[in-house]
Amino acid sequence: xxxxxxxxxxxxxxxxxxxxxxxxxxxxxxxxxRRARLVGTxxxxxxxxxxxxxxxxxxxxxxxxxxxxxxxxxxxxxILLEAEGIVFDERDTIELSxxxxxPDNQ
DNA sequence: GAATTGACGCGGC
DNA sequence: GGCCGCGCCAATT
Numbered sequence: 001x002x003x004x005x006x007x008x009x010x011x012x013x014x015x016x017x018x019x020x021x022x023x024x025x026x027x028x029x030x031x032x033x034r035r036a037r038l039v040g041t042x043x044x045x046x047x048x049x050x051x052x053x054x055x056x057x058x059x060x061x062x063x064x065x066x067x068x069x070x071x072x073x074x075x076x077x078x079i080l081l082e083a084e085g086i087v088f089d090e091r092d093t094i095e096l097s098x099x100x101x102x103p104d105n106q
Numbered sequence: 107g108a109a110t111t112g113a114c115g116c117g118g119c
Numbered sequence: 120g121g122c123c124g125c126g127c128c129a130a131t132t
Binding site: 036 | 126127128129130
């Protein structure tokens with residue numbers, strides 16, 4: 001496991017419930033500016049035993065990017081987020097200005 | 107080891 | 120935020 005991977009997982013793991021973070025944000029917090037895509041690959045290859053709240057990581061538009069291989073539960077991520085109090089609008093997006101995680105204030 | 111692909115971001119139009 | 124193109128890095132083929 002690379003150090004970059006560990007830092008990414010650490011950041012994702014630090015996202016408080018009821019808040020979300022974009023890939024770019026996670027990448028930057030992990031010390032990897034503009035490596036949003038890397039965050040995606042790492043999460044895609046996540047091991048089951050990692051126990052990371054990957055559902056709190058979304059794309060820059062505030063929408064959910066689903067995995068290549070859907071395990072049948074396509075809306076699993078959305079369900080988890082709604083369970084934390086996050087509301088989706090008609091376009092299946094959330095208000096980033098309201099739910100985005102702010103590391104400074106948490 | 108080169109080419110391809112992939113949970114993306116950002117600047118332009 | 121809709122679509123297009125470019126950039127970036129790792130895993131896969």
